[in-house]
Amino acid sequence: MKLPERYFDEFVVGDTFETAPFTLSEKESMAFAHLYDPQPFHLDPEAAAASPFHELVASGWQTAAITMRLIVQSGVLRATGVIGTGIDDLRWLAPVLPGDTLRVRGEVVEKVPWPGKKERGTMRIRLQTVNQNDVVVMSQIANVMMRTRPS
């Protein structure tokens, strides 16, 4: 079930969306950590027990990457592609544990036209990645480059 295809000019501030959920396995958590964040509290249960987290946790960058995938898969921005120019105020607010089920809530908070370019704009979207207990594990403001609908 895909969301309707929309362009920059067809979103309004206050628009919201929510993605499908995704459950992170321990295997996928460790595979990411091995490749991109090889720290003991992501890879070794004993070391994790002695860490500030007290248990195995997923890399925060994997949470960010899963958030991206869920948004791409939702189709909400497929008309123009999910092309981020930057992220503001990214915060990791709670640990993500292997076995957690994540989904993403989005809200358009600002639309910024490009000076002198009617066919483009930047949409600022507040993203909250939440777990199965409705705890926000990560929040951010994504700046996404968008096209207006081709005339």
Add this chain to the structure above:
Amino acid sequence: MKLPERYFDEFVVGDTFETAPFTLSEKESMAFAHLYDPQPFHLDPEAAAASPFHELVASGWQTAAITMRLIVQSGVLRATGVIGTGIDDLRWLAPVLPGDTLRVRGEVVEKVPWPGKKERGTMRIRLQTVNQNDVVVMSQIANVMMRTRPS
């Protein structure tokens, strides 16, 4: 060659570091995109040619993940672990192409003690991820939780 082990109280504002370089293969670029950013301009050369990038580019989130790995591997923060609480002003400034060689430059820009907790602090580090032509492809301010040296 690892950098010396240092704690929160042993860094000063203005300290800099630089990581080893890493060359991103097309295979690794596509593997990440398949998993976390399945958009045509990351996966299909023909679609990429027709995209705003005009060629295959790596996912910006992979650049962020590689940046993390290079910092972890450098050892610069190994005394207390690389535990980020958040990121400010992340900007993707130039595309990363398969075949590019990335390295990371860091500079401590602020040290923020934790109220009422002498054994912890937050270090704000400006990170620039640069390619083989010295072009900054990604910049960010990382907020990293650190410990003071155990007495």
